[in-house]
Amino acid sequence: MKLTILGSGGCIPIPKPLCRCRICNGARKKGIPYSRTGPSAFLNDLNMLIDTPPQIYDSLNNSRVKEIDYLLYTHLDSDHLDGHFALISFYFDGTKYCYSPRKTISLIVPDKIDEKLKNISGQYGNAFDYYRRIKVLDKKVIRNKIKIKDITVIPIFVKENPATSYMYLFIDGNGKKILYAPCDTKPFPFDSDYVYNADIFVTQPGYFETGLKGDFVYPRDDYTRKELY
Numbered sequence: 132m133k134l135t136i137l138g139s140g141g142c143i144p145i146p147k148p149l150c151r152c153r154i155c156n157g158a159r160k161k162g163i164p165y166s167r168t169g170p171s172a173f174l175n176d177l178n179m180l181i182d183t184p185p186q187i188y189d190s191l192n193n194s195r196v197k198e199i200d201y202l203l204y205t206h207l208d209s210d211h212l213d214g215h216f217a218l219i220s221f222y223f224d225g226t227k228y229c230y231s232p233r234k235t236i237s238l239i240v241p242d243k244i245d246e247k248l249k250n251i252s253g254q255y256g257n258a259f260d261y262y263r264r265i266k267v268l269d270k271k272v273i274r275n276k277i278k279i280k281d282i283t284v285i286p287i288f289v290k291e292n293p294a295t296s297y298m299y300l301f302i303d304g305n306g307k308k309i310l311y312a313p314c315d316t317k318p319f320p321f322d323s324d325y326v327y328n329a330d331i332f333v334t335q336p337g338y339f340e341t342g343l344k345g346d347f348v349y350p351r352d353d354y355t356r357k358e359l360y
Contacts, residue, residue: 137191139170178201181203184210188217191217211314235268236268238269238270247295281303289315300325317359
């Protein structure tokens with residue numbers, strides 16, 4: 132089983148627009164991996180894309196991804212969602228000004244995220260309903276695990292997190308496990324057996340407590356400690 136990290140720059144990727152600090156200037160000059168895009172990943176065994184941050188165009192163009200068969204979302208914060216327009220750009224036919232999908236991507240969505248998707252709208256109504264109408268996406272709503280080929284995909288709900296967040300456990304036919312939990316993981320679901328004994332655990336790094344600009348110290352009651360880190 133292979134998981135490719137397409138973007139690991141968090142909600143404010145580097146280099147930050149308009150910023151001329153040493154880090155951002157260095158990232159502009161050096162490029163990848165110093166220049167980093169928003170959070171997304173790709174499970175190669177299933178051609179499964181996880182999240183569509185605003186920079187997903189660049190993330191995919193800089194990767195070796197050639198096909199996308201499945202799509203997952205961990206949650207619908209802007210830094211994980213707002214590149215979803217890229218889904219239809221894959222199949223745009225400029226000669227006819229229409230969308231001519233040669234295949235349809237399967238959106239596998241937990242029921243609680245599906246409820247939130249109904250709020251994602253544009254001038255043509257609900258964005259994801261529109262993608263279904265033009266056959267760029269189809270959708271399968273799940274509550275529990277789903278098996279695709281020889282890989283079991285298990286959504287793990289992060290209860291009481293206001294972002295309606297999920298982490299995902301992937302288990303292959305040999306019992307190898309990858310736990311992907313990029314963001315909004317608190318309160319961590321220690322009551323779930325699925326979060327234990329993974330072979331690979333991918334998660335957010337949290338904050339540095341010392342050495343921050345201007346000797347800044349995060350207050351003990353800061354909301355980010357309660358929801359994120």
